[in-house]
């Protein structure tokens with residue numbers, strides 16, 4: 001039974017869903033880094049929010065970990081390259097808290113427009129400072145969105161409802177989408193010069209870090225009000241403090257900070273500044289949404305292989321997963337066979353599908369071929385890390401889908417280009433479920449690929465099979481299955497035999513010494 005650890009506080013629905021799916025679950029929010037490291041090796045899945053830091057060091061200790069599920073959007077607390085290298089899938093829940101976070105941005109926009117928190121503190125302290133708190137209306141003002149993805153779009157929709165004019169800077173926003181949203185797509189310089197309010201809705205990347213730098217803050221309209229519910233690091237906090245103090249920026253509300261938890265921050269105490277402790281996603285509705293979603297996604301992956309919202313692997317729906325599973329087994333076997341035959345000399349690989357296989361999502365089939373193929377480099381390779389490993393090795397991968405009808409109702413062929421020319425293997429599914437090799441190096445041969453096997457290339461000649469049988473018999477090696485393929489009578493032939501015992505180097509040498517043998521290789525599946 002797979003085991004999942006929930007290491008941040010999460011709605012109880014998550015644990016309920018894991019248990020209902022037959023997964024054992026421990027809820028241990030608030031563990032220290034060392035405590036987490038000490039127990040992570042017991043778990044197949046780790047469900048987190050933003051407090052747990054999934055570092056390379058933690059992943060090294062996570063010897064059984066298969067999936068990290070982030071109940072939320074931002075995954076900057078997960079070292080995704082390190083997770084990919086370890087073959088761990090990283091998933092998030094990209095929509096579950098979008099409305100809630102957009103509403104928080106709108107709430108903070110009202111709060112900076114009318115200085116609501118400051119007015120509250122003043123009033124409850126017995127002052128009645130009616131003249132101190134002179135606000136501004138949102139109606140008719142220009143809102144500049146930096147980032148118009150899921151949350152930015154919802155903010156735009158709400159702001160238009162408030163009769164604001166909305167302009168957006170987002171290099172990936174298409175003109176059509178901007179028209180659909182009713183926003184004007186602008187350059188950053190234009191946004192800075194025109195916006196009365198600026199809200200930020202981008203991830204923190206090398207491109208977005210410090211997007212509101214000292215220089216860019218200086219380019220904003222005097223009296224601008226700024227809201228950040230996205231990520232700390234998008235704004236230069238010290239420069240913002242100075243801009244608030246000088247009055248260039250009239251107000252700023254931040255939910256996110258460069259350092260979190262933000263127990264001390266240069267902005268604290270600055271006039272016109274409002275802070276919330278990363279509350280963007282903190283509503284009952286959003287927390288239930290993300291908890292349910294992350295638990296369902298992780299359960300699907302652990303129990304059926306379905307992949308949804310993964311950041312380091314192609315998606316595979318729970319409906320597709322059972323259909324693709326035998327194909328992935330076949331693809332992995334073919335990749336493994338070609339890898340064992342050719343070794344590390346492959347420069348590029350083509351994965352062709354025809355018949356029923358051509359109607360399927362090709363990515364999992366490619367991932368499985370690469371997982372089999374890359375075993376020549378690493379025993380710990382799987383579908384998550386194989387494409388990364390292939391890329392790192394400079395392997396060129398091509399997917400080809402054929403419409404043609406072949407001899408088999410479904411077929412996957414893997415062709416590797418080697419210094420000795422192309423080498424290919426192909427397989428089908430019997431009864432849509434059982435992988436079978438049907439072609440090897442251009443010769444028809446039909447067999448299952450399993451356990452310990454021996455591959456022999458030889459000259460097709462009378463007496464060879466008898467001599468081979470005697471050699472194996474003398475070594476007390478029992479033959480399980482025995483399949484023969486040949487290019488032509490008396491020409492080149494291949495043999496694939498499964499054996500019940502490990503075949504040692506000495507025996508392989510004796511087989512190689514038999515007359516007519518061109519090549520011998522042990523295979524393992």
Ligand SMILES: NC(=O)c1ccc[n+]([C@@H]2O[C@H](COP(=O)([O-])OP(=O)(O)OC[C@H]3O[C@@H](n4cnc5c(N)ncnc54)[C@H](O)[C@@H]3O)[C@@H](O)[C@H]2O)c1
Nearest residue numbers: 074147148149150151170172201202203207229230280281
């Ligand atoms: N405060 C919170 O609690 C909270 C809650 C949820 C999400 N978030 C954060 O909000 C942010 C936005 O989330 P989302 O769901 O809208 O993400 P999203 O991926 O849907 O949208 C991000 C947008 O940023 C745009 N973008 C990327 N690079 C850009 C650049 N250099 N300049 C301008 N735009 C750029 C993208 O094109 C995209 O449209 C994320 O950082 C997420 O982590 C915070």
Ligand SMILES: O=C(O)CC[C@@H](O)C(=O)O
Nearest residue numbers: 049050072073074097281
């Ligand atoms: O989990 C949280 O409270 C914050 C989530 C938020 O930052 C996100 O990126 O989804």
